[in-house]
Amino acid sequence: MRIVFAGTPDPAVASLRAVAASGHDLVGVVTRTDAPLGRKRVLTPSPVAAVAATLGAPVIKADRLDDAATTEIAALAPDLGVIVAYGGLVREPLLSTPRLGWINLHFSLLPRWRGAAPVQHALIAGDRASGASVFQLVPALDAGDVYGEVRYDVPRGATSGDVLTALSSLGAGLLLEVIDALAAGTARATPQTGAPTLAPKLSIADGALDLRQHADTVIDRFRGTTPEPGAHVTVGGQRLKVLAALRGPDLHLAPGALALVGRDVLIGAGTGTVLLKTVQPAGKGAMAAADWWRGLRLDDPRVDVPADAPGASA
Structure with a gap:
């Protein structure tokens, strides 16, 4: 199949490499524009853009998937769109541009933790199990039918960075399985069940x-x-x-x-x-x-807490 891939940060790189190494044709990579990084605010390509350059894949840089981006993607004539942590919404008519639409690798067991920061919210909530899901992208947020999922037991003490690293690898394998099944016509998706929880971007x-x-x-x-x-x-x-x-x-x-x-x-x-x-x-x-x-130079070193904290004046 002709595949266009959309992603931006490090957790999307394993999936990009997996698609590029598969038997399918990576016809284009969509990622967000270069961002200023470091103290000197040097404009730097996203991790996905940097890897795409080494792969020789055509790159479309866009912070919004607007009419201009849609036109560029449509010109690639993709059979399937694959999105992994791109950082923007896919709306019509782009949603229906690929022959098979778009699939999304999401780092949670849906419908738990729909949104931009699923792993972060899962750990804040004390979840001891996580995972990744591949689902059909629909207009509603992370609400499409699920083609497959992989479960992951969160190690004690693991940070969101640790969990994302593990899930990016596990998820890339799951993603390829779904892509191959779609190509073969054997993929089957099931509706999400249960009450969803939301995981908005953190500040x-x-x-x-x-x-x-x-x-x-x-x-x-x-x-x-x-x-x-x-x-x-x-x-x-x-x-x-x-x-x-x-x-x-x-x-x-x-x-x-x-x-x-x-x-x-x-x-x-x-x-x-x-x-x-x-x-x-x-x-x-x-x-x-x-x-x-x-090295502290304080007479009474303590972490600042609101005055109404229990025992704050003790």
Whole structure:
């Protein structure tokens, strides 16, 4: 089949490579335009664009799949559209442009976690099982019939980055199975069942760790927002990025209170503690939490929490 592939970030690369290495014809790759990255804000191609260039595939760069993009894609005469984390909506008439429409590899077990950030929301919610689904794209958000899915047990302590890496590989294999079945005319899709949950895109504010909550809940949010949009707390009015953290021992520390216990830097939570491993202060590089602690110049170091936090003044 003639396939056009749409995707942008790293988790889409494994699927792009799989399609390119298959017996099908990759006739074009659609990805978002170059974005400014780093402190110098250098315009940089998306991971999918960079790989597509090495594969020699024609690339269409567009932040919106508008009339112009639709015209370019239609000129490729695709039999099937494949989308993996592109970052934009496919609407008519583009939705019906390929002969077999579009299929989407989505990193959740649908209908749970429809939306842009399924893995992040799954970990924040404390899900211990995840997976990937390939479904027929329809106008409603992630609501199409499902051709296949693969389940994945989330390892203890895994971050959203870890889970996305695993699912991108597992999902690429599932995607090829569905593509081959569509080509052979044997693919069968089944309607989604159960109540859907939504997973909208996360903002930087979603990475704030609320130390009023149980330590397990705090760690779940840390895992779900690492590496993006980034977990953080505020100490002395300055944002402190939390790059690595674990569930700490069940010591009695007021929410937000900081303590050095042996070589471990602990933060009190509503119940239990959070153990900081690696942090990044504002304007500095990553460092061990103990090194950061030794460099603090505060009389009473603690994580800022709202005044109404239980025990906040203790």
